[in-house]
Amino acid sequence: MDTGYRILAAQYIRRQAKQLARQLDGLRAAEDIEFVHRARVATRRLRAALRMFDGCFAAKKIKRWQKAIRRVTSALGDARDRDVQIELLCSTLSALNTKECFPGVARVLVQLERDRERLQRKVVKAVDRLEAGGVLRSMRRAARKILSKSESTPQDVQTPEAVAQTGRHVLRRLNDLLDHQDSLTNPGDRERHHAMRIAAKRLRYTLEISRPVYSGRLDAAVEAIKRVQTLLGDIHDCDVWLDHLEAFARAERKRIVAMFGHAGRFQHLLPGIAYLQNERRSHRQNTFQELTTYWADLNRRWFWDDLRAAVPAAAEPPPLAEPPPSDGS
Numbered sequence: 001m002d003t004g005y006r007i008l009a010a011q012y013i014r015r016q017a018k019q020l021a022r023q024l025d026g027l028r029a030a031e032d033i034e035f036v037h038r039a040r041v042a043t044r045r046l047r048a049a050l051r052m053f054d055g056c057f058a059a060k061k062i063k064r065w066q067k068a069i070r071r072v073t074s075a076l077g078d079a080r081d082r083d084v085q086i087e088l089l090c091s092t093l094s095a096l097n098t099k100e101c102f103p104g105v106a107r108v109l110v111q112l113e114r115d116r117e118r119l120q121r122k123v124v125k126a127v128d129r130l131e132a133g134g135v136l137r138s139m140r141r142a143a144r145k146i147l148s149k150s151e152s153t154p155q156d157v158q159t160p161e162a163v164a165q166t167g168r169h170v171l172r173r174l175n176d177l178l179d180h181q182d183s184l185t186n187p188g189d190r191e192r193h194h195a196m197r198i199a200a201k202r203l204r205y206t207l208e209i210s211r212p213v214y215s216g217r218l219d220a221a222v223e224a225i226k227r228v229q230t231l232l233g234d235i236h237d238c239d240v241w242l243d244h245l246e247a248f249a250r251a252e253r254k255r256i257v258a259m260f261g262h263a264g265r266f267q268h269l270l271p272g273i274a275y276l277q278n279e280r281r282s283h284r285q286n287t288f289q290e291l292t293t294y295w296a297d298l299n300r301r302w303f304w305d306d307l308r309a310a311v312p313a314a315a316e317p318p319p320l321a322e323p324p325p326s327d328g329s
Contacts, residue, residue: 004159004213006146008166009053011157012209014143016046017136020072027076027127030120033083040076043069046139048205052169057142068135075119075126081240082116092276104272108248157212166210167311170218173203174307177225184292187285190239197232204229210311217310224303231291238284245277 020042026035046069054062089109096102130136177199183192204225207218253266298304 002159002161002165004157004162005053005165006056008157008162008209008212009049009056010143010146011212012049013046013053014140014147016042016049017139017143020046021136024127024131028124030123033080033087036076036080036083036123040073040080043073043076044201045205045208047073048202049209052206052209056146061138061142064133065135065139068130068133072126072130075122079116079119079123082112082119084237085241085244086112086116092279096275098271098275100268101272101275104269104274105276106272107252107269108245108273108276111248111252158215162213164312166206166213169206170203170210170311171308173199173206174304177203178304181295184295187288193232194236194239197229197236200225200229200232214310221303221307221310224298227294228291228298231287231294234287235284235291238280238287241280242277242284245273245280249273 020039023035023039023042026032027039029035047066050062050066050069057065086109089105089112093102093105093109096105177196180192180196180199183189183196186192204222207222207225211218211222249269252269253263256266257263
């Protein structure tokens with residue numbers, strides 16, 4: 001394996017492992033939701049890097065690292081989703097002027113807060129398991145071993161082989177994203193919008209990892225893909241909300257009937273639930289329109305051709321085996 005590519009791998013993985021390690025105490029304390037956010041991003045970046053640099057480290061190590069980080073990502077993903085939902089409902093309640101909507105919105109908030117308390121146990125368990133396994137220490141040791149063999153400078157990662165390797169990964173991720181662009185002609189194609197979000201996220205992380213090799217030539221692309229990913233993420237969040245609200249309404253009605261023998265009290269919750277459903281549908285529609293407008297602008301500016309031109313036009317290797325798209329990817 002090329003020295004420059006291995007140095008790039010070591011620098012990035014060491015940085016993300018350190019970032020994740022700095023969040024662990026805050027994850028246990030659960031006093032600031034930003035610890036969950038930063039830790040989740042670090043695990044996602046580590047997973048992207050481990051896929052990209054799997055040839056730079058021993059196969060057994062990579063497999064163990066991937067399994068441990070995937071487990072943490074799953075626990076943090078559920079907790080982060082609840083944190084964002086709770087934050088939205090708190091803002092909604094503080095701005096709500098319609099009195100009849102308060103009971104329903106407040107009841108959804110209570111349910112989410114209880115769910116978040118339950119998930120915190122899962123977070124702590126995952127953090128304890130990660131530390132006990134010594135995975136982050138193992139990553140940092142492996143990275144130090146590579147870096148200690150050279151006094152690395154920014155130019156050390158800009159070898160022809162590193163350029164070719166990162167270029168192939170960027171082109172593979174770019175092709176994957178563009179394979180889903182036709183879903184933007186159908187606002188209701190939720191499944192492929194979700195897959196497109198995963199593809200955008202993977203492309204963004206690949207571009208971020210590859211940045212040092214290209215001396216700033218990928219900076220504009222990173223920002224553009226970040227915006228695409230954010231918009232697709234907002235759309236996905238709305239879809240998750242709508243599914244959750246529908247399931248919540250069914251479960252809450254069933255609970256009330258079982259408790260009181262009739263659904264009378266459930267009627268008091270309906271205005272708030274309907275308010276949230278309408279707000280999320282409207283937000284999704286507006287965000288989808290913003291995304292399609294931005295995507296059309298990227299096409300008009302030949303953005304994708306410029307990105308292809310920024311990386312080597314080397315022949316792509318066969319696609320890597322990928323896990324199916326999921327929230328924790």
